[in-house]
Amino acid sequence: MDHQAALASLFLPEGRLDPYPAYDVVRAHAPVFQAFDGRWFVTTHALTSRLLREPSLRVADATDYDAFWPDWRQNRGVASIVLSMLQTNPPDHTRMRRAAAATFTARRVAAMRDVIAGQAEDLIKAMPSSTDFMSAFAYPLPVGVICALLGVPEADRAWFRQRAADLTVVLEPISTDEEMRLADVAGRELEAYFTGLIGERRRVPREDLTSALVAARDDDTAGAALTGEELLANLVLLLVAGFETTTNLLGTGIRILLEHPEQADRLRADPDLAPAFVEEILRYDSPVQLTSRFTTSPLDLGDGLRVDSGAELTMLLGSANRDPARYPDPHRFDPDRPNIQPVSFGGGAHYCLGAPLARLEAQVAFPLLLAMLPRLSLAGPVERRDRLVLRGFAALPVTTG
Secondary structure (H helix, E strand, C coil): CCHHHHHHHCCCHHHHHCCHHHHHHHHHHCCEEEECCCEEEECCHHHHHHHHCCCCCECCCHHHHHHHCCCHHHCHHHHHHHCCHHHCCCCHHHHHHHHHHHHCCHHHHHCCHHHHHHHHHHHHHHCCCEEEHHHHHHCHHHHHHHHHHHCCCHHHHHHHHHHHHHHHHHHCCCCCHHHHHHHHHHHHHHHHHHHHHHHHHHHCCCCCHHHHHHHHHHCCCCCCCCCHHHHHHHHHHHHHHHHHHHHHHHHHHHHHHHHCHHHHHHHHHCHHHHHHHHHHHHHHCCCECEEEEECCCCEEEECCEEECCCCEEEEEHHHHCCCCCCCCCCCCCCCCCCCCCCCCCCCHHHCCCCHHHHHHHHHHHHHHHHHHCCCCEECCCCEECCCCCECCEEECEEECC
């Protein structure tokens, strides 16, 4: 299979089931190459890491969407993402991220450890002897955690699962008309919910992230206030992104551990190994497989290659994380690797704001699962979600013993 055929296979359902053989082919061809409609695809860890931190690159924002899809605001799932900090460039991105970062602090995340542990223990105790791990644990834990942070009442949390799943299709380069219709419905329902929650927190503030963001929306003393539209979009983003990628990390991680029982035994015996295990899981099978940027001026990519202003660079994060030039024997799961630095959460100005929370949830959850369920094992065929960008399972049958 040549590199063009390998790349094309990633846009087919069978190729997405296991993209890593295709990544090997395209990476062996070149660190970066042009394909399809003129887009550039980046395959190596070194170049991906550099470009993620390149300040001159930009994301596709509302102005770009206006040019190729004038009616995009009518799909509220799309609008929720495009109007958030995820799809915004400086100076608006800087202002939005500063407001969110001032509330989504390291201290607030660290204080969630006991909440995460308590919720994980409750979910583990409630797991039946034969169950779908995704429904029983991987979905409800991150939903519960991000909803606790946002101040969403416990009774409402199950309601978010399908809406979040429906909305994230807008992050994919391939979707059907029906999927986009469901994304619109989900966006409208989430906007309506958070409009109500914002109103409640404005009347009666609490010690939660929503109240803090409402305060940031209303306080313009530093000229950094969010608009009402931005507040709503970023609350939807925090909910959806805070749950979706962590769900994939938990499902993928437990499968990897159960397929490597000797490593699971090590983590069960020594929970302090969890940070290294989580980094290797992120490297080995990233929950986010690609991201794109655009050049704002001609850019040197190395080896004499220079791309024009306005070029689209798609960085294959899954390929970069298994680059043998950075990680010897990259297809081996090895938590003892030195200096594991996966690019799974991006980098630079758009580095994932929720990365510390996702890492903490996984670091707490995996040792608890292994300790409380020492006979946990895979049971039957798994079902992958057919996604190119967000990689994870729809169903992961397990038995608890």
